[in-house]
Structure formats: structure tokens, C-alpha cells
Amino acid sequence: MAITLYELAAADPDRRFSPFCWRIRLALEHKGLAFEGRPWRFTEKDALAFSGSDKVPVLVEDGRAIAESSVIAAHLEAAHPDRPSLFGGGAGVALTRLHVAWTDQVLHPALVPLLLLDIHRHLAEADRRYFRESREARFGKPLEAVCPDPEAQLASFRRTLSPVRAVLRAQAFLGGERPLYADFAVMGAFLWARGVSALALLEADDPVEAWRRRMLDRLGEGSRALVAG
Numbered sequence: 001m002a003i004t005l006y007e008l009a010a011a012d013p014d015r016r017f018s019p020f021c022w023r024i025r026l027a028l029e030h031k032g033l034a035f036e037g038r039p040w041r042f043t044e045k046d047a048l049a050f051s052g053s054d055k056v057p058v059l060v061e062d063g064r065a066i067a068e069s070s071v072i073a074a075h076l077e078a079a080h081p082d083r084p085s086l087f088g089g090g091a092g093v094a095l096t097r098l099h100v101a102w103t104d105q106v107l108h109p110a111l112v113p114l115l116l117l118d119i120h121r122h123l124a125e126a127d128r129r130y131f132r133e134s135r136e137a138r139f140g141k142p143l144e145a146v147c148p149d150p151e152a153q154l155a156s157f158r159r160t161l162s163p164v165r166a167v168l169r170a171q172a173f174l175g176g177e178r179p180l181y182a183d184f185a186v187m188g189a190f191l192w193a194r195g196v197s198a199l200a201l202l203e204a205d206d207p208v209e210a211w212r213r214r215m216l217d218r219l220g221e222g223s224r225a226l227v228a229g
Contacts (some may be wrong), residue, residue, distance in 0.1 A: 002036075003028065006058040009039030010122035010196070016054045016226050017119065019108065019193035020069040021057040026184040027073055029220040031083040037222065051110035070100060073181055086181040099174065099182035102163075107189050110160040111201075113147035118197040144201065157201065161208050168207040171215065179215065187215045194227055 005025060008018035016039070019051070028035050040047060040056050052060045053067035061079070066072050077086050077093075087093045120131055120143060132143060139146050147153050165185060168189060174182040190212050193201055202209040219227065 001061075003033055004036045004038055004060040006038050006040045006051075006056045006060075008056050009041055010088065010119075011124040011127075013039040014123070014226055015122055015195055017122075017192050018056060019103075019192035022188035022191040023069045023181070023184045024057045024059060024072050024076075025223055026078055026179075026187060027086055027181060029223065030086060030179070030184070031080050032075070032151065033078055033080065033083065037133075037212055037226075041118075042130045043126060055137055065217045086184075088175060092175075092180060096182050096185075098182070100185045101216060103189060105159055106212075107186065110153075110157040111193060112151060113153050114199060114201075115129075115193060115197055116143050116146055117201075122196050154199070154201070156208075158203075161202075161206075164211075165207050168211045181217065183215065187212070191227060 005021070005028065007016045007025070008019040009016055016025075016037070016127050025037065040058075040125055045054050048054060048056070048058055051060075051065035053065075055067075057069055058069070059066045059072045059075070061075075073086055074093075079227050085092070088098050116135060124133055135137060135146075136142055163175070171177070173179040174186065179187075190201065193199065202212065216227070
């Protein structure tokens with residue numbers, strides 16, 4: 001069994017920063033599956049042509065290419081039922097859709113303005129041009145104008161975490177006693193930030209910060225090397 005995970009990287013190939021790729025890296029480690037993480041950059045579209053996708057993550061398992069994080073997670077659960085579950089059963093699959101949708105539609109938009117300039121700073125030159133043009137088209141303004149008040153944006157981001165904070169006051173992980181894919185979806189956002197920014201996103205006494213540290217402690221050796229520092 002050979003597994004390769006194509007992951008978004010900065011100019012430094014060890015700087016991996018896609019929240020969606022991190023979800024799958026965490027899922028693979030949770031399943032105890034050995035894999036090779038292969039760096040990929042925004043302007044390397046041709047390198048993914050074989051997969052039918054123009055973005056990562058792309059997982060290749062025994063010659064089969066699978067794209068899109070939720071599809072990959074479902075594949076891993078179905079293909080490796082003897083390994084630890086990502087969802088904790090059928091009801092967990094349904095409930096995880098809410099966690100993933102909330103992360104994608106609420107948490108990420110609150111975090112993006114804080115990270116855009118840091119991401120741009122870490123990219124290779126060709127990727128910088130692509131990133132600036134595509135993101136400025138998306139936001140309708142220069143990157144430098146997307147987040148005019150970082151302090152206010154940080155406060156907004158922290159408020160966004162209120163439902164997560166409430167859950168983590170009652171239990172160690174979103175999945176309960178141990179992390180599940182819901183945890184990986186949310187943690188992907190924090191690993192995204194850690195990959196490009198030194199900004200302290202959370203107060204030291206925040207229950208979410210305690211959870212984040214528990215999640216960091218569970219990283220496999222390969223992932224630890226990518227988030228060192």
C-alpha cells in the first residue's frame with residue numbers, strides 16, 4: 001500500500017499551510033497510515049493534471065487519485081475500516097458535516113484577513129503574483145487593505161470560536177474523549193496559521209488554546225517537523 005498526499009507549500013517546501021491538506025494529514029496519522037507528503041505550489045497546476053483537480057489536497061493510494069478533503073476523508077474511512085474511525089459511526093458522519101461547514105464558512109473567513117499578507121510573504125515569486133492577483137480579485141481591494149484593523153479582526157476571530165470554546169469546557173476534544181475529523185477540520189485552521197504567522201491567535205487561558213496544545217502533542221513525527229518552532 002503506497003499513499004502520497006500532495007500538500008500546498010510555500011517557497012520553503014517544509015512550510016505547509018493549507019488547512020484542507022492539514023485535515024487529511026491529521027486523518028492519515030489518526031488512521032495510523034504511512035504516507036509521503038509531497039509539496040505542491042499554486043502555479044504547479046500541471047503536476048496535478050493526472051488527478052483531474054487543479055488544487056490540493058490530492059491523495060494517491062495504490063495508483064488511484066482522490067481530490068477534495070471531505071471526499072478523501074470519506075475514502076479513508078471506507079477503505080480502512082479496521083483502523084481508528086474518523087467519525088465515530090454513521091451519526092458522526094452526519095454531525096461532522098456541520099463542523100466542516102462551520103469551519104469553512106465561518107472560521108476561515110474570520111481568519112483569512114489576518115493571514116493574507118503573511119502567506120504572500122512566504123510564497124515563491126511566481127506564486128506571489130498568482131496569489132495577489134487572485135485574492136485581490138476575490139476581495140475587490142489590495143491585499144494591504146483587506147485587514148485595516150488587525151486588532152479588531154483578531155477580537156472578531158476569537159468571538160467566532162465561542163461555540164468551540166463552550167464544547168471544550170465540557171470535554172477534551174470535539175470528538176469527545178479523543179479527537180475525530182471534526183477536530184481535524186478546526187485544527188487545520190490553526191495549523192494553517194502556524195505555518196505562516198507568529199500571531200498569537202488565542203489567550204493563554206482560553207480552553208481552545210488548551211485543546212490546540214493537546215492536538216499539537218498528538219502530531220506524528222513528520223508533522224512535528226513541519227510545525228517546529
